[in-house]
Amino acid sequence: MKVVIVGAGNVATVLGRLIKNNGHDILQIVSRTANNAAILAEELNCAFTDNSGVIDKSADLYLVALTDTAMGQLDDRYHLGDKLVIHTAGSVSKEVLKNITHHYGVLYPLQSLRKQNMELQQNIPLLIDANTEEGFTALKNFADTLSANVTTANDEQRLKLHVAAVLVSNFTNHLYAMAADYCSKEEVDFKLLQPLIEETALRLRHYPPIEMRTGPAIRKDIETLQKHLQLLAPYPAIYNMYLKITDSIMNS
Template identity: 45%
Template sequence: MNIVIIGTGNTASVLGRRLKAAGHEILQVYGRNAKTASDLAYELDTESTNYWSVVNREADIYLIAVSDIAIAEVVQELQLSESTVVHTAASVPLNVLEGTAHQGVFYPLQTLKKELGRQPDIPIIIDASDAATLDKLDELAHSITHHVMEADDATRLKLHVAAVFCNNFVNHLYVLMADYCQKEGLDFALLQPLIAETAQRINEIAPLAAQTGPAIRQDTNTIARHLEVLNNHPALAEWYQRFTLSIQNQKA
């Protein structure tokens, strides 16, 4: 398919690479910043622009990969009433694209960083205003992943909540522990094999069955000693107690 990408950030960059590698033609990259648009266009072997008036009008799909709050403005600027226009946002409804003939959602359920050379598996969640557009997006999605699901606005939002817990909040715990290790003179790198094993294990058994540690064992002596260690880290102590109680309640 012939695609115009609107945006130059993580989602635009990673999806652009995947789509190009799958044999699709990236006709153009639009970005507010001329340099970042040019850089991404160079990588994708295409042209770029930072002017709405010269956005290519011949694409099969216009892929809007910008911040959630900017999508409505982009739709107004594009003025593509007869085209297929899709956005990549999890929590923005499909009808933000009203005014275009064919509307769709092409949401990558993955944490994306354009600086990383490694290419993760990317499940794609799709939705559309009509059957023909849904078929087109299904074909596009299957060209870059085996994991494709159709979901309406409400389901997509629920998936995003789950993704925030599984990724953003978990990563925040890594941030807290990296800071804790630095303050206590510990090497955070020693925890990385544990982090990797924890993530890998839930591919083999259910998360509840994978739970280990003093909380699920009701090991009150170890819990008490840990809380003593955290006397100088009151915020961490509070999190420790909350997680301990949650694990124990889940087991019950």
């Protein structure tokens, strides 16, 4: 497929690499900051323009990987008639694209993507949706070339999965950051916790999380909980988080 990518951030870059690697023809990168567009265009060996330039209208597919807010602000230059235009956001309806084309949809990668990670991720879960049968078929065929893990999800299902994704990824990472800060201040090595972090995640391949609960809260071990809270007294943010999650575990 001939593809134009709008955006030059993390998703544009990671999907751009995947698209190129799977034999598609990337024609152009369109992005607000010319320098970022140029960097990605050089890597993907294609043309580029910033927001003042002309968009190549000869592509089959336009992949819009902008921030959620910018997605809804595409101007007249993006009137693409019958072309298939898709965005990559979890929490934005496909309808945000309805004024620029007859065929629109979503290809949402349910994975955390960072352009600095040069390793090509295989089989990223891709959630797809489109407003027309023709658009859906074209998008499904395209998505199948990028991953063996393609699923259909409408706006509502995608939004629900995005909420769950925030819980399992962003929230746990926030806890890792708190723990790392605590370890650093208390001069113990956060890296020693890495095998525990990995083991906890890996178990979920085989067991439901509810069966894998462990620790002082589920055991209702009040003595240990009190010792922990005593140590956390100088760290009010961590103290409050510890209390809230302990309460949630004890009452679940």
